[in-house]
Amino acid sequence: QLQLVESGGGLVQPGGSLRLSCAASGFTLDSYHIGWFRQAPGKEREGVSCISSSGGRINYADSVKGRFTISRDNAKNTVYLQMNSLKPEDTAVYYCAALRWYSSSWFERSLYDYWGQGTQVTVSS
DSSP states (O other): OOEEEEEOOEEEOTTOOEEEEEEEESSOGGGSEEEEEEEOTTSOOEEEEEEOTTSOOEEEOTTTTTTEEEEEEGGGTEEEEEEOSOOGGGOEEEEEEEESSOOTTTTOGGGOSEEOOOEEEEEOO
């Protein structure tokens, strides 16, 4: 069974940091491009970042550029999202998803084949 599992979420104060992990089971991540999405209460799920299978192409949403860093370790079958300088508006459930064909429209949810169950990130004092 193909699965993506996110971890690393939690409660953090504004200005703090968290590192999310996305681990795969049942398949190897190195064949897939991986995106991170988030969904805040009452809002649409939005693309945060995407990394190509080799790590050579990376995209970020404007709202997180300069604060978030996506990376991958194919040997560990894991993709990471390092989140620094967190703001209350970053509060959301964060999801990772696997994409077969890299696209300039990486933020489109419909392009992704597999999704994780999500991990909650809450930024609050």
